[in-house]
Amino acid sequence: MLSYLTAGESHGKSLIALIEDFPAGLKIDIGGIERDLILRSKAYGRSARQEKEKNRAKILSGLRRGLTIGSPIVIQIDNAFSDIDEIEPSAVPRPGHAEFAGALKYLTKDVRDISERASARETAARVAAGSLAKQLLKEFGIDVLGYVIQIGTVTSRRCTLDSIEAARRARDASPVYALDISAEAQMAGAINSASASGDSVGGVVELISRAVVPGLGSHTQWTRKLDGRIAVALMSVQAVKGVEFGAGFSAATLTGSQYVDEMRIEGGAVTRTSNNAGGIEGGISNGEDIIVRCAAIICECVLSFEIASALCEKFGSDSIEEMRSNWRTYLKAIRRFWKKV
Numbered sequence: 001m002l003s004y005l006t007a008g009e010s011h012g013k014s015l016i017a018l019i020e021d022f023p024a025g026l027k028i029d030i031g032g033i034e035r036d037l038i039l040r041s042k043a044y045g046r047s048a049r050q051e052k053e054k055n056r057a058k059i060l061s062g063l064r065r066g067l068t069i070g071s072p073i074v075i076q077i078d079n080a081f082s083d084i085d086e087i088e089p090s091a092v093p094r095p096g097h098a099e100f101a102g103a104l105k106y107l108t109k110d111v112r113d114i115s116e117r118a119s120a121r122e123t124a125a126r127v128a129a130g131s132l133a134k135q136l137l138k139e140f141g142i143d144v145l146g147y148v149i150q151i152g153t154v155t156s157r158r159c160t161l162d163s164i165e166a167a168r169r170a171r172d173a174s175p176v177y178a179l180d181i182s183a184e185a186q187m188a189g190a191i192n193s194a195s196a197s198g199d200s201v202g203g204v205v206e207l208i209s210r211a212v213v214p215g216l217g218s219h220t221q222w223t224r225k226l227d228g229r230i231a232v233a234l235m236s237v238q239a240v241k242g243v244e245f246g247a248g249f250s251a252a253t254l255t256g257s258q259y260v261d262e263m264r265i266e267g268g269a270v271t272r273t274s275n276n277a278g279g280i281e282g283g284i285s286n287g288e289d290i291i292v293r294c295a296a297i298i299c300e301c302v303l304s305f306e307i308a309s310a311l312c313e314k315f316g317s318d319s320i321e322e323m324r325s326n327w328r329t330y331l332k333a334i335r336r337f338w339k340k341v
Contacts, residue, residue, distance in 0.1 A: 002309040002317055004129040008077075010119035011084040017075045017125040019132060022062065023312065024070035025320040026136060033057045036131040036301060037077070037124060043297055044176045045191040045200075053080050057128050070318065075128040079121075087112060120238040123298045130301020133308035139320060140327060141211045142307065146300030147171045148178045149293070150204040152190040156180035164210055177297055202239075207292045207303050212279065213331070214287035216310040225283025230306045234294045237302055243294045246278025261288070269338060285310075 001021055008015035037055035055077055062073030089110040093099035102114030134144060143164040149156050156178040161167045170179050176187040194201040217226025231243045251259050254276070262273040272288055279290035292303060315326040 002133075002305075002312040004126075004305065006122055006125035006129070008079075008122065008125060009084055009116035010079075010121040011081050011087060011116060012079060013082045014076050014078045015122065015125040016077075017129040019062070019073040019075070019129050021312065021317050022068055022070070022073050022132070023136065023317045023320045023323055024068050026068045026139065027066050028059070028063060028068060028132065028135060030057060030059060032135060033075070033128050033131040036127050036134075039172065039177075040124065040127050040298055044188055045195065053124075054078075055124060068320075073132065075125070075132070077124050077128060084116060118238070123238065123296075126237070126305075127298055127301045130303075130305045133305040134301065136308045136320075137304060137311070139324070140213070140311065142209060142213075142311070143211065144207065144209045144300055144304045144307065145171065146177075146205050146207045146297055146303070148174075148176055148187070148203055148297070149206045151176060151187040152194070152201040152203070154183060154186045154190050156183040156187065158206055159208055164208070203295055204293055205295055205297060205299055207290075207294070207299055209279070209290040209303065209307055212285050212287070212290050212307060213311075213314075213327070214285050214334070215330070216285040216307070216314055217280065217283045219282040219284055222283075226285055226306075226310055227278075227280040227283060229310070230290075230292060230303060233302050233306045234292065234299050237294075237296050237298055240295050240299070243292060244278075245280060246291055247276035248278075248293060251276060265338070 003021065004017055004019045006015065006017050034055065034057050037057060041053055041055055058076045060074040060076055062068055062071050090112050091109050093103060093111045097115060098118035099111035099114045102118065103109065103111050106113065108114070137144065145159070145164050145168055147159065147167070149158055157180040159167050159179055167179060171177050174184055176184055178184055178187060190201050217229070218224035222228060227245055234240055234243045247254065247259065259276050261275055261277055264271050264273070270287070275288045275291065277286070278292060279285060279288040290307070312323070315323045315330070317323065
Protein backbone atom coordinates (compact mmCIF):
# COMPACT_ATOMS: atom_id res chain seq x y z
CA MET A 1 0.00 0.00 0.00
CA LEU A 2 1.36 3.41 -0.98
CA SER A 3 2.54 5.20 2.16
CA TYR A 4 5.14 7.64 3.41
CA LEU A 5 7.07 8.71 6.47
CA THR A 6 8.90 11.96 7.17
CA ALA A 7 11.98 12.68 9.25
CA GLY A 8 13.99 15.72 10.24
CA GLU A 9 13.85 18.73 12.54
CA SER A 10 13.15 22.38 11.84
CA HIS A 11 16.80 23.39 12.30
CA GLY A 12 18.37 20.02 11.55
CA LYS A 13 20.46 19.28 8.49
CA SER A 14 17.53 18.32 6.29
CA LEU A 15 14.00 16.99 5.99
CA ILE A 16 13.33 13.57 4.54
CA ALA A 17 10.29 11.97 2.91
CA LEU A 18 10.40 8.18 2.44
CA ILE A 19 7.73 6.88 0.07
CA GLU A 20 7.05 3.15 -0.14
CA ASP A 21 5.21 1.05 -2.74
CA PHE A 22 5.26 3.74 -5.42
CA PRO A 23 4.59 2.13 -8.84
CA ALA A 24 7.55 1.45 -11.11
CA GLY A 25 7.84 3.00 -14.55
CA LEU A 26 6.69 6.58 -13.92
CA LYS A 27 8.89 9.43 -15.18
CA ILE A 28 9.35 11.96 -12.38
CA ASP A 29 9.60 15.71 -12.84
CA ILE A 30 11.79 16.98 -9.99
CA GLY A 31 10.97 20.52 -11.08
CA GLY A 32 7.30 19.89 -10.34
CA ILE A 33 8.15 18.93 -6.76
CA GLU A 34 10.24 22.08 -6.32
CA ARG A 35 7.44 24.25 -7.74
CA ASP A 36 5.08 22.94 -5.07
CA LEU A 37 7.72 23.58 -2.40
CA ILE A 38 8.05 27.17 -3.61
CA LEU A 39 4.26 27.63 -3.47
CA ARG A 40 4.32 26.38 0.12
CA SER A 41 6.96 28.88 1.17
CA LYS A 42 5.58 31.93 -0.64
CA ALA A 43 2.10 32.02 0.85
CA TYR A 44 1.22 35.52 2.07
CA GLY A 45 2.16 36.17 5.67
CA ARG A 46 4.67 33.33 6.02
CA SER A 47 7.74 33.91 8.20
CA ALA A 48 10.86 35.64 6.90
CA ARG A 49 12.68 32.32 7.16
CA GLN A 50 10.58 30.90 4.34
CA GLU A 51 11.96 33.54 1.97
CA LYS A 52 15.50 32.36 2.72
CA GLU A 53 14.91 28.61 2.44
CA LYS A 54 15.81 27.35 -1.03
CA ASN A 55 13.68 24.18 -0.70
CA ARG A 56 15.61 22.20 -3.30
CA ALA A 57 14.45 18.61 -3.53
CA LYS A 58 16.96 15.81 -4.07
CA ILE A 59 15.80 12.28 -4.86
CA LEU A 60 18.29 9.92 -3.22
CA SER A 61 16.78 6.56 -4.13
CA GLY A 62 14.00 4.82 -6.02
CA LEU A 63 14.79 6.28 -9.46
CA ARG A 64 16.93 5.15 -12.36
CA ARG A 65 17.30 7.34 -15.43
CA GLY A 66 14.41 9.45 -14.23
CA LEU A 67 11.97 6.55 -13.85
CA THR A 68 10.65 5.02 -10.64
CA ILE A 69 11.81 1.43 -10.18
CA GLY A 70 9.49 0.18 -7.43
CA SER A 71 11.93 0.52 -4.53
CA PRO A 72 11.47 3.07 -1.70
CA ILE A 73 11.84 6.68 -2.85
CA VAL A 74 13.73 9.04 -0.58
CA ILE A 75 13.43 12.80 -1.10
CA GLN A 76 15.78 15.12 0.80
CA ILE A 77 15.25 18.84 1.38
CA ASP A 78 18.22 20.58 3.00
CA ASN A 79 17.61 23.29 5.61
CA ALA A 80 19.33 26.64 5.13
CA PHE A 81 19.22 27.02 8.92
CA SER A 82 20.83 23.88 10.37
CA ASP A 83 22.05 25.15 13.75
CA ILE A 84 20.01 22.82 15.94
CA ASP A 85 22.91 22.09 18.33
CA GLU A 86 23.63 25.80 18.86
CA ILE A 87 20.07 26.82 19.74
CA GLU A 88 19.72 27.64 23.44
CA PRO A 89 17.45 25.38 25.53
CA SER A 90 14.04 26.74 26.49
CA ALA A 91 11.90 25.79 29.48
CA VAL A 92 8.99 28.07 28.53
CA PRO A 93 6.31 26.30 26.47
CA ARG A 94 4.06 28.31 24.16
CA PRO A 95 0.29 27.83 24.32
CA GLY A 96 -1.16 26.46 21.11
CA HIS A 97 1.99 24.48 20.35
CA ALA A 98 2.97 20.88 21.13
CA GLU A 99 5.67 22.01 23.56
CA PHE A 100 3.86 21.68 26.90
CA ALA A 101 2.13 18.36 26.22
CA GLY A 102 5.25 17.02 24.48
CA ALA A 103 7.52 18.00 27.37
CA LEU A 104 5.27 16.08 29.76
CA LYS A 105 5.15 13.09 27.42
CA TYR A 106 8.93 12.82 27.11
CA LEU A 107 9.75 14.23 30.56
CA THR A 108 12.07 16.89 29.18
CA LYS A 109 12.57 20.41 30.50
CA ASP A 110 13.87 21.65 27.15
CA VAL A 111 10.79 22.26 25.01
CA ARG A 112 13.06 22.75 22.00
CA ASP A 113 13.23 18.96 21.78
CA ILE A 114 9.51 19.06 21.00
CA SER A 115 9.20 22.19 18.86
CA GLU A 116 11.97 21.16 16.48
CA ARG A 117 9.94 18.19 15.25
CA ALA A 118 6.44 19.61 15.80
CA SER A 119 7.32 22.65 13.67
CA ALA A 120 5.38 23.33 10.47
CA ARG A 121 8.74 23.10 8.69
CA GLU A 122 8.04 19.33 8.67
CA THR A 123 5.33 19.90 6.10
CA ALA A 124 7.96 20.58 3.43
CA ALA A 125 8.59 16.83 3.41
CA ARG A 126 4.85 16.15 3.14
CA VAL A 127 4.57 18.55 0.21
CA ALA A 128 7.39 16.67 -1.54
CA ALA A 129 5.65 13.31 -1.02
CA GLY A 130 2.28 14.72 -2.10
CA SER A 131 3.76 16.40 -5.15
CA LEU A 132 5.14 13.03 -6.22
CA ALA A 133 1.65 11.57 -5.77
CA LYS A 134 0.17 14.36 -7.93
CA GLN A 135 2.36 13.19 -10.82
CA LEU A 136 0.93 9.70 -10.43
CA LEU A 137 -2.64 11.02 -10.35
CA LYS A 138 -2.02 12.98 -13.54
CA GLU A 139 -1.50 9.69 -15.38
CA PHE A 140 -5.15 8.91 -14.70
CA GLY A 141 -6.53 12.38 -15.43
CA ILE A 142 -7.07 13.17 -11.75
CA ASP A 143 -6.33 16.73 -10.61
CA VAL A 144 -6.31 18.28 -7.14
CA LEU A 145 -6.52 21.97 -6.30
CA GLY A 146 -6.38 23.77 -2.96
CA TYR A 147 -7.27 27.45 -2.61
CA VAL A 148 -8.15 29.88 0.18
CA ILE A 149 -11.81 30.73 0.73
CA GLN A 150 -11.51 32.52 4.08
CA ILE A 151 -8.98 34.52 6.09
CA GLY A 152 -10.29 35.59 9.48
CA THR A 153 -13.77 36.97 8.81
CA VAL A 154 -13.07 37.75 5.14
CA THR A 155 -14.55 35.20 2.73
CA SER A 156 -13.85 34.56 -0.95
CA ARG A 157 -15.83 32.89 -3.72
CA ARG A 158 -15.46 29.17 -4.38
CA CYS A 159 -14.32 27.60 -7.63
CA THR A 160 -16.87 27.93 -10.42
CA LEU A 161 -14.44 27.23 -13.27
CA ASP A 162 -14.80 24.04 -15.29
CA SER A 163 -11.02 23.82 -15.77
CA ILE A 164 -8.88 23.04 -12.74
CA GLU A 165 -5.87 24.31 -14.68
CA ALA A 166 -7.50 27.72 -15.18
CA ALA A 167 -8.35 27.83 -11.48
CA ARG A 168 -4.78 26.84 -10.61
CA ARG A 169 -3.36 29.70 -12.68
CA ALA A 170 -5.66 32.13 -10.87
CA ARG A 171 -4.70 30.66 -7.50
CA ASP A 172 -0.97 30.83 -8.20
CA ALA A 173 -1.25 34.45 -9.34
CA SER A 174 -2.97 35.46 -6.10
CA PRO A 175 -0.77 36.61 -3.18
CA VAL A 176 -3.22 34.98 -0.76
CA TYR A 177 -3.96 31.94 -2.99
CA ALA A 178 -7.62 32.89 -3.45
CA LEU A 179 -9.72 32.79 -6.63
CA ASP A 180 -11.56 36.03 -5.89
CA ILE A 181 -9.51 39.11 -6.87
CA SER A 182 -11.99 41.40 -5.13
CA ALA A 183 -11.30 39.71 -1.77
CA GLU A 184 -7.48 39.63 -2.01
CA ALA A 185 -6.85 43.09 -0.56
CA GLN A 186 -9.17 42.47 2.40
CA MET A 187 -7.57 39.09 3.09
CA ALA A 188 -4.07 40.56 2.98
CA GLY A 189 -5.30 43.38 5.20
CA ALA A 190 -6.57 40.91 7.80
CA ILE A 191 -3.16 39.21 7.86
CA ASN A 192 -1.30 42.53 8.05
CA SER A 193 -3.53 43.84 10.82
CA ALA A 194 -2.98 40.76 12.97
CA SER A 195 0.77 40.80 12.30
CA ALA A 196 1.08 44.47 13.24
CA SER A 197 -0.34 43.69 16.67
CA GLY A 198 1.94 40.70 17.14
CA ASP A 199 -0.82 38.25 16.42
CA SER A 200 -1.92 35.89 13.66
CA VAL A 201 -5.16 34.95 11.94
CA GLY A 202 -6.65 31.67 10.77
CA GLY A 203 -8.31 30.66 7.55
CA VAL A 204 -10.05 27.98 5.51
CA VAL A 205 -8.80 26.17 2.41
CA GLU A 206 -11.11 24.36 0.01
CA LEU A 207 -9.77 21.31 -1.81
CA ILE A 208 -11.24 19.93 -5.02
CA SER A 209 -10.26 16.69 -6.73
CA ARG A 210 -11.73 16.13 -10.18
CA ALA A 211 -12.10 13.01 -12.33
CA VAL A 212 -11.72 10.61 -9.40
CA VAL A 213 -12.94 7.21 -10.52
CA PRO A 214 -15.80 5.78 -8.43
CA GLY A 215 -14.97 2.83 -6.21
CA LEU A 216 -11.96 4.08 -4.25
CA GLY A 217 -12.04 3.25 -0.54
CA SER A 218 -14.42 0.78 1.08
CA HIS A 219 -17.45 0.58 3.34
CA THR A 220 -16.36 -2.77 4.82
CA GLN A 221 -14.09 -1.50 7.62
CA TRP A 222 -13.83 1.92 9.27
CA THR A 223 -10.09 1.99 8.59
CA ARG A 224 -10.70 1.67 4.84
CA LYS A 225 -13.26 4.44 4.40
CA LEU A 226 -11.82 7.02 2.00
CA ASP A 227 -13.24 10.07 3.76
CA GLY A 228 -11.97 8.76 7.09
CA ARG A 229 -8.46 8.27 5.71
CA ILE A 230 -8.48 11.72 4.14
CA ALA A 231 -9.75 13.32 7.35
CA VAL A 232 -7.02 11.67 9.43
CA ALA A 233 -4.33 12.85 7.01
CA LEU A 234 -5.61 16.43 6.88
CA MET A 235 -6.16 16.69 10.63
CA SER A 236 -2.54 15.67 11.17
CA VAL A 237 -1.31 18.83 9.42
CA GLN A 238 -0.08 21.43 11.89
CA ALA A 239 -2.74 23.99 12.92
CA VAL A 240 -5.64 22.16 11.21
CA LYS A 241 -8.54 21.88 13.64
CA GLY A 242 -11.47 21.01 11.43
CA VAL A 243 -12.25 19.01 8.28
CA GLU A 244 -15.56 18.87 6.40
CA PHE A 245 -16.70 17.19 3.19
CA GLY A 246 -19.22 18.62 0.75
CA ALA A 247 -21.93 20.50 2.62
CA GLY A 248 -20.06 19.71 5.84
CA PHE A 249 -21.38 21.22 9.05
CA SER A 250 -23.95 23.31 7.16
CA ALA A 251 -25.77 20.03 6.44
CA ALA A 252 -27.14 20.30 9.98
CA THR A 253 -29.49 23.01 8.69
CA LEU A 254 -30.88 20.78 5.91
CA THR A 255 -33.52 18.09 5.99
CA GLY A 256 -32.62 14.63 4.75
CA SER A 257 -34.44 15.15 1.46
CA GLN A 258 -32.61 18.45 0.92
CA TYR A 259 -29.22 16.92 1.71
CA VAL A 260 -29.17 13.75 -0.41
CA ASP A 261 -27.66 14.10 -3.89
CA GLU A 262 -30.44 12.99 -6.23
CA MET A 263 -29.28 10.57 -8.95
CA ARG A 264 -30.44 10.42 -12.55
CA ILE A 265 -29.33 8.16 -15.38
CA GLU A 266 -28.77 10.14 -18.56
CA GLY A 267 -27.01 8.80 -21.65
CA GLY A 268 -25.85 5.68 -19.83
CA ALA A 269 -24.25 7.67 -17.01
CA VAL A 270 -25.30 8.82 -13.56
CA THR A 271 -25.71 12.55 -12.97
CA ARG A 272 -26.36 14.33 -9.69
CA THR A 273 -28.40 17.41 -8.91
CA SER A 274 -26.00 18.37 -6.09
CA ASN A 275 -22.81 17.24 -4.37
CA ASN A 276 -23.54 17.65 -0.68
CA ALA A 277 -21.68 14.40 0.07
CA GLY A 278 -18.48 15.85 -1.35
CA GLY A 279 -17.88 12.98 -3.75
CA ILE A 280 -17.78 10.23 -1.11
CA GLU A 281 -20.66 8.07 0.09
CA GLY A 282 -20.28 5.29 2.65
CA GLY A 283 -16.52 5.70 2.55
CA ILE A 284 -16.34 5.13 -1.23
CA SER A 285 -15.72 7.67 -4.01
CA ASN A 286 -18.86 8.02 -6.14
CA GLY A 287 -17.42 9.69 -9.25
CA GLU A 288 -18.33 13.26 -8.29
CA ASP A 289 -15.73 15.90 -7.38
CA ILE A 290 -14.20 15.22 -3.98
CA ILE A 291 -14.62 18.46 -2.03
CA VAL A 292 -12.98 18.99 1.35
CA ARG A 293 -12.42 22.07 3.49
CA CYS A 294 -9.81 22.61 6.20
CA ALA A 295 -6.83 24.98 6.74
CA ALA A 296 -3.36 25.28 5.06
CA ILE A 297 -2.35 25.23 1.36
CA ILE A 298 -0.15 22.25 2.19
CA CYS A 299 -3.29 20.14 2.30
CA GLU A 300 -3.49 19.99 -1.52
CA CYS A 301 -0.47 17.69 -1.46
CA VAL A 302 -1.70 15.76 1.57
CA LEU A 303 -5.05 15.06 -0.13
CA SER A 304 -3.27 14.07 -3.36
CA PHE A 305 -1.28 11.41 -1.55
CA GLU A 306 -4.36 9.86 0.06
CA ILE A 307 -6.21 9.66 -3.25
CA ALA A 308 -3.11 8.20 -4.93
CA SER A 309 -2.85 5.62 -2.14
CA ALA A 310 -6.49 4.57 -2.65
CA LEU A 311 -5.90 4.44 -6.41
CA CYS A 312 -2.92 2.10 -5.94
CA GLU A 313 -4.95 -0.04 -3.58
CA LYS A 314 -7.71 -0.42 -6.16
CA PHE A 315 -5.58 -1.00 -9.28
CA GLY A 316 -2.32 -2.46 -7.98
CA SER A 317 0.91 -0.57 -7.41
CA ASP A 318 3.73 -2.75 -8.72
CA SER A 319 3.97 -0.85 -12.00
CA ILE A 320 2.31 2.03 -13.79
CA GLU A 321 1.65 -0.32 -16.73
CA GLU A 322 -0.31 -2.71 -14.50
CA MET A 323 -2.28 0.17 -13.02
CA ARG A 324 -3.23 1.55 -16.44
CA SER A 325 -4.36 -1.89 -17.64
CA ASN A 326 -6.48 -2.54 -14.55
CA TRP A 327 -7.89 1.00 -14.66
CA ARG A 328 -8.99 0.66 -18.29
CA THR A 329 -10.58 -2.74 -17.61
CA TYR A 330 -12.49 -1.32 -14.64
CA LEU A 331 -13.81 1.65 -16.62
CA LYS A 332 -15.06 -0.71 -19.33
CA ALA A 333 -16.80 -2.81 -16.66
CA ILE A 334 -18.52 0.29 -15.26
CA ARG A 335 -19.79 1.29 -18.70
CA ARG A 336 -21.12 -2.23 -19.32
CA PHE A 337 -22.78 -2.23 -15.90
CA TRP A 338 -24.76 0.94 -16.55
CA LYS A 339 -25.88 -0.23 -19.97
CA LYS A 340 -27.66 -3.09 -18.24
CA VAL A 341 -29.41 -0.87 -15.70
